[in-house]
Amino acid sequence: MERTLINELGGKKGSEVTIKGWVSVRRDQGKMVFFDFRDRTGAVQGVTLPNSPAIEVAKEVRNEYVVAVTGKVNERPEKNRNDKVQNGDIELEILGIEVLAKAEIPFELGTEVNLDTHLDHLPYTLRSQRSRDIFTMQSSILDAYRNSLRAHGFTEFVAPALVGGDAEGGAAAFKVDYFYERSAFLATSPQFYKQIMVGPFERAFTVAKIFRAEKSATTRHLSEATCLDFEMGFINDEREPMAVLEAVVKDTVRAVAEKHADIFERMGTTAPLVPEEFPVFTLAEAQEIVAREYNRTIEDTRDMSPEDERQICEYAKKNMGSDFVFITRFPTAKRAFYTYEDPSEAPMSRGFDLLFRGLEINSGAQRIHDYDTLVQRMKDRGLDPSKFSYYLEAFKVGMPPHGGSSTGLERFTARMLEIPNVKEATSFPRDMGRIDHSLGND
Amino acid sequence: MERTLINELGGKKGSEVTIKGWVSVRRDQGKMVFFDFRDRTGAVQGVTLPNSPAIEVAKEVRNEYVVAVTGKVNERPEKNRNDKVQNGDIELEILGIEVLAKAEIPFELGTEVNLDTHLDHLPYTLRSQRSRDIFTMQSSILDAYRNSLRAHGFTEFVAPALVGGDAEGGAAAFKVDYFYERSAFLATSPQFYKQIMVGPFERAFTVAKIFRAEKSATTRHLSEATCLDFEMGFINDEREPMAVLEAVVKDTVRAVAEKHADIFERMGTTAPLVPEEFPVFTLAEAQEIVAREYNRTIEDTRDMSPEDERQICEYAKKNMGSDFVFITRFPTAKRAFYTYEDPSEAPMSRGFDLLFRGLEINSGAQRIHDYDTLVQRMKDRGLDPSKFSYYLEAFKVGMPPHGGSSTGLERFTARMLEIPNVKEATSFPRDMGRIDHSLGND
Numbered sequence: 071m072e073r074t075l076i077n078e079l080g081g082k083k084g085s086e087v088t089i090k091g092w093v094s095v096r097r098d099q100g101k102m103v104f105f106d107f108r109d110r111t112g113a114v115q116g117v118t119l120p121n122s123p124a125i126e127v128a129k130e131v132r133n134e135y136v137v138a139v140t141g142k143v144n145e146r147p148e149k150n151r152n153d154k155v156q157n158g159d160i161e162l163e164i165l166g167i168e169v170l171a172k173a174e175i176p177f178e179l180g181t182e183v184n185l186d187t188h189l190d191h192l193p194y195t196l197r198s199q200r201s202r203d204i205f206t207m208q209s210s211i212l213d214a215y216r217n218s219l220r221a222h223g224f225t226e227f228v229a230p231a232l233v234g235g236d237a238e239g240g241a242a243a244f245k246v247d248y249f250y251e252r253s254a255f256l257a258t259s260p261q262f263y264k265q266i267m268v269g270p271f272e273r274a275f276t277v278a279k280i281f282r283a284e285k286s287a288t289t290r291h292l293s294e295a296t297c298l299d300f301e302m303g304f305i306n307d308e309r310e311p312m313a314v315l316e317a318v319v320k321d322t323v324r325a326v327a328e329k330h331a332d333i334f335e336r337m338g339t340t341a342p343l344v345p346e347e348f349p350v351f352t353l354a355e356a357q358e359i360v361a362r363e364y365n366r367t368i369e370d371t372r373d374m375s376p377e378d379e380r381q382i383c384e385y386a387k388k389n390m391g392s393d394f395v396f397i398t399r400f401p402t403a404k405r406a407f408y409t410y411e412d413p414s415e416a417p418m419s420r421g422f423d424l425l426f427r428g429l430e431i432n433s434g435a436q437r438i439h440d441y442d443t444l445v446q447r448m449k450d451r452g453l454d455p456s457k458f459s460y461y462l463e464a465f466k467v468g469m470p471p472h473g474g475s476s477t478g479l480e481r482f483t484a485r486m487l488e489i490p491n492v493k494e495a496t497s498f499p500r501d502m503g504r505i506d507h508s509l510g511n512d
Numbered sequence: 513m514e515r516t517l518i519n520e521l522g523g524k525k526g527s528e529v530t531i532k533g534w535v536s537v538r539r540d541q542g543k544m545v546f547f548d549f550r551d552r553t554g555a556v557q558g559v560t561l562p563n564s565p566a567i568e569v570a571k572e573v574r575n576e577y578v579v580a581v582t583g584k585v586n587e588r589p590e591k592n593r594n595d596k597v598q599n600g601d602i603e604l605e606i607l608g609i610e611v612l613a614k615a616e617i618p619f620e621l622g623t624e625v626n627l628d629t630h631l632d633h634l635p636y637t638l639r640s641q642r643s644r645d646i647f648t649m650q651s652s653i654l655d656a657y658r659n660s661l662r663a664h665g666f667t668e669f670v671a672p673a674l675v676g677g678d679a680e681g682g683a684a685a686f687k688v689d690y691f692y693e694r695s696a697f698l699a700t701s702p703q704f705y706k707q708i709m710v711g712p713f714e715r716a717f718t719v720a721k722i723f724r725a726e727k728s729a730t731t732r733h734l735s736e737a738t739c740l741d742f743e744m745g746f747i748n749d750e751r752e753p754m755a756v757l758e759a760v761v762k763d764t765v766r767a768v769a770e771k772h773a774d775i776f777e778r779m780g781t782t783a784p785l786v787p788e789e790f791p792v793f794t795l796a797e798a799q800e801i802v803a804r805e806y807n808r809t810i811e812d813t814r815d816m817s818p819e820d821e822r823q824i825c826e827y828a829k830k831n832m833g834s835d836f837v838f839i840t841r842f843p844t845a846k847r848a849f850y851t852y853e854d855p856s857e858a859p860m861s862r863g864f865d866l867l868f869r870g871l872e873i874n875s876g877a878q879r880i881h882d883y884d885t886l887v888q889r890m891k892d893r894g895l896d897p898s899k900f901s902y903y904l905e906a907f908k909v910g911m912p913p914h915g916g917s918s919t920g921l922e923r924f925t926a927r928m929l930e931i932p933n934v935k936e937a938t939s940f941p942r943d944m945g946r947i948d949h950s951l952g953n954d
Contacts, residue, residue: 073746090746090912092910109714109746110665110667110713110714110715110745134909134910135910136910136911136912170746170881170912170913171881171882171883171907171910171911171912172883172910173908173909173910174908174909175909176909191905192708192902193708193711193902193903193905193906193909194711194905194906194909196708196709196711196712197711197712197909201712202712202713205667205669205712205713206667206713208669208670209667209668209669212668213658213662213668216655220655223552225647225648225651226651226654226655227647227650227651227939228650228738228921228938228939228940229939229940230736230939230940230942230947231673231698231721231723231736232686232723232735232736232942232947233947233948234947234948234949244674244688244689244690244696245688245689246686246687246688246689246698247686247687247688248686248947249725249727249735249944249945250944254686254942254947256673256688263939263940266634266635266638267638267939269635269636269638269639270638270639270643270644270647271552271644271647271648272551272552273552277719279673279721281673281674283691285691293674293691294672294673294674296670303552304515304532304551304612439612439613440613441613441614459949460634460635460948460949461635463633463635463636464635464636465613466615466616467576467615467616467617467618467635467636467639468534468576468577468578468613468614468615469578469613470532470578470612470613471612479670496670497669497670497671497672497705497709498670498671498672498705500672500674500696502691502692503691505672505674505675505676505690505696506675506676506902507676507901507902
């Protein structure tokens with residue numbers, strides 16, 4: 071019999087159907103065996119009655135067995151109805167069970183385990199409702215973010231992961247054994263390539279992998295991460311990329327809020343608060359506010375500390391109804407070498423960060439577009455311009471004023487669902503001690 | 513004055529506007545200077561008359577200068593009209609030119625140069641009409657392919673690039689220096705991860721980077737490539753993933769044919785021929801046909817040679833009106849270890865290739881879903897199952913019959929536009945001798 075998807079069962083009351091999926095729950099009550107089955111469209115309850123031809127198989131089936139179940143879609147008696155769950159008004163009276171694959175599980179799905187155990191068993195634990203919710207959300211974020219950038223006239227391109235050197239210098243890069251005993255490196259950012267793409271397309275974006283060899287074991291660092299990067303030409307200052315970013319983030323929040331109310335509810339959170347306009351504070355303003363409001367001394371006035379980020383977000387949420395906060399006007403010295411500094415604004419530059427629910431999820435800026443200025447800045451920072459000749463060619467052949475930003479997909483997903491550790495919002499996280507398995511156990 | 517995009521000029525005849533963009537062409541005719549300007553929306557002709565306040569600047573401006581040009585949108589006299597080009601009925605009478613960035617170019621844009629020179633100067637040559645066409649097409653392919661998979665119920669996920677070992681064994685993997693003197697590798701395929709994702713989502717896809725350390729210098733090999741991979745559960749045989757692939761490819765062709773007629777024309781080709789149903793030949797049938805039609809002897813009956821691929825495509829195009837051909841029933845021994853072989857069909861397995869205009873762009877199969885069978889196949893191939901314990905967990909906890917396929921984005925793009933070398937359809941190609949620059953020259 072042709073497969074019926076579980077979310078189609080409500081329209082087939084009284085019919086005989088075949089569903090295919092996994093056994094989520096099995097309750098053997100002696101004469102009868104009850105099941106919860108799931109497929110990609112949802113879940114349904116089934117019962118094998120004592121006289122069912124399937125009763126013998128039903129007694130052998132266990133959790134996570136993959137099954138094709140034939141049965142009759144019955145309306146539940148009034149007293150057993152549950153309007154709050156999918157298919158809460160029906161029950162499948164099981165007439166036949168075909169086992170497509172057996173299963174042996176390490177623990178029940180949904181068991182609360184520590185993060186390491188969760189990650190050690192990802193090929194299994196990804197099937198939990200919580201993980202499916204997180205990565206369904208991530209899939210929707212990717213789609214909405216890209217769609218919004220396309221609607222704003224951006225062209226997508228593919229940035230490389232293999233690069234010739236650790237050019238940006240800021241982050242430690244992984245070294246790769248390349249051909250003929252040469253070394254290559256893994257990209258720490260698609261920055262140079264998206265700037266180059268301003269030449270052909272003015273507005274370009276990429277969803278790219280970045281790799282960081284920093285020995286960092288916080289809840290927000292990954293060895294391999296995904297960034298949503300865009301860059302745009304012919305801007306006047308950093309406010310244009312900020313406006314595009316704000317629009318794209320709003321479009322994304324709107325899309326996931328419409329689509330995933332159930333996920334927000336199951337995760338115990340709500341769609342983010344989005345005001346008419348995102349609050350914008352300079353670094354100095356933000357630190358003044360948190361010093362005053364939280365009766366604190368600011369230790370480093372040149373950058374936001376994690377505590378500063380948390381508190382300014384708390385402040386903006388309470389007083390301005392926003393889960394997002396822009397911070398601007400960081401010292402040029404604290405930003406990447408290509409960050410634009412206007413003489414009238416020195417020593418501050420036209421960089422910005424976007425904070426979301428206490429965490430920086432995006433960093434952006436207007437960039438230097440003048441060839442000579444860029445070469446001079448490299449020299450000032452002790453970088454050798456000859457090592458950047460490929461990148462610099464884009465500037466030699468005429469580059470408009472431009473800027474852009476980079477959003478961390480895993481961080482964005484984590485804050486969207488208020489997950490404390492970014493690793494849980496990373497499908498297959500890599501860190502100092504883990505590639506799939508914990509490396510210590512190999 | 514606010515920027516007017518060049519594709520908006522037609523609606524502003526008689527007005528004074530400011531455009532921003534690059535100088536594509538400059539013709540100094542002594543008293544007057546003529547220009548072609550371009551921005552991301554198109555091109556327009558401009559003229560600086562002898563009495564224009566901009567005449568001095570116009571004489572200094574060169575190709576690829578970035579400019580803001582203020583001028584009056586004039587209708588061209590009847591005899592100068594060209595209905596075949598964008599803005600062929602108007603001309604910008606230039607009143608002011610502000611130079612936003614100067615430029616110094618290695619050769620005129622659009623000059624026919626050899627591939628190495630083209631690649632050495634990519635930050636510049638990507639601005640050519642040809643390169644912009646290729647990567648505009650690629651951007652649209654990415655979008656259409658993903659949208660179609662989403663419409664077919666697939667969830668997108670992010671596959672990792674760093675992996676613990678060269679597990680599949682088939683392709684040489686690049687080695688990465690990981691933390692604490694450990695080694696990691698770059699993924700040669702997202703295969704294991706998309707199979708794992710069948711567990712949570714049944715239908716999963718990813719656009720992933722793959723890396724191949726094979727010493728291969730053909731027109732169709734890259735060290736770093738992009739694949740469009742999907743995997744789906746609850747299939748009966750390989751025909752279901754073939755049907756999804758066919759639908760997705762048709763959706764993609766339809767989308768780009770509608771959107772990019774101009775690109776197909778400029779590239780001297782047409783949108784691909786797509787029949788009601790893609791032709792399907794077994795390997796044996798395909799080789800019998802090309803042996804007969806081209807009066808040839810087949811040297812290797814276990815796989816398609818590049819010549820076989822070209823000829824069966826030529827045959828299918830001529831006789832069946834299709835630029836796409838499926839080949840099925842390859843010997844199991846020639847396919848990846850996880851390929852499903854039905855006892856009744858042995859020694860052939862349920863793998864397939866999709867050829868497009870003479871080249872394999874996609875490979876797929878039904879996979880083994882039974883844990884014990886998979887372990888046995890590993891052993892038969894001399895692989896150590898204990899090294900695959902992470903992957904195998906997905907099978908231990910119950911895996912449905914499943915299959916999928918992988919499309920090479922760069923190859924798909926190259927054949928779409930009939931570009932001979934796949935490197936030209938790769939935004940920043942890496943091969944044995946090149947990462948950005950030719951490595952020989954560094």
